[in-house]
Amino acid sequence: MEKAFKKHSEASCKQARLAIQDTLDVVGGKWKLVLIWVLGNGKRKFNELSRDAGISPRILSKELQELEINGLVSRTVCNTRPVTVEYELTKYSNTLSEVILAMHKWGVTHRKKITGKA
Amino acid sequence: MEKAFKKHSEASCKQARLAIQDTLDVVGGKWKLVLIWVLGNGKRKFNELSRDAGISPRILSKELQELEINGLVSRTVCNTRPVTVEYELTKYSNTLSEVILAMHKWGVTHRKKITGKA
């Protein structure tokens, strides 16, 4: 039974595919939503992010650049020595809150269902 | 500013990573959410799904098997000749409605922002 979704027209299917895959283009992959979640704690430095998220520096650098390009994260070079850089969520990243919270919530509930644990 | 998220503890970061990546394990990739959306129109046969979603048979078969294993889609072999098979969303797939709707909605809005079109 498909109660949670409205019936879609054929054009709606094409448009839905486009919309969903657009979202995946921006925040798909193993780490991007995790990084956004972690930065929800507040601005972080590169190594802090690497540690808090548990991600390798090479991938972290790559993902942060993409998130910055898409306007979801901002990068600030601090006037310190050695140089430090701070990463912070942008206002625009708030538009992803429903996506992230839904993903997080579903993952938690699904794991409980799978393991039978609460 | 991180208004959309609550501040998280360190343990919360690990747990969030787990939850988000669990969700991605089940519905990540290019096609799974699209297939779930398309099946929101009602049960479909294999070739209908391939056409409606615009996906190749090899990948469709693979993704449907994974969705079936995770209890999101059911597969019914019909007593027809040649044999036909019907795929349908399960009740459990309704739990993904927030995820899919959020992804879809964000994709639509993001595309409007990017293209400046309404």
Next chain:
DNA sequence: CCATATACTTACCTGTTTGTAACTACTATC
């Protein structure tokens, strides 16, 4: 026997993602 239909499966392939390990540039401190 051939053509057609359905639901895949198989073989091969390309491109991408993610990770490890080592390295780099620059500065400060001892």
Next chain:
DNA sequence: GATAGTAGTTACAAACAGGTAAGTATATGG
């Protein structure tokens, strides 16, 4: 000069995702 710190970068590699094209098993109809 050696050491430490930071933020990456580079080279290499394995695994994975998704696609194309051809093929398969079974049945029906002409």
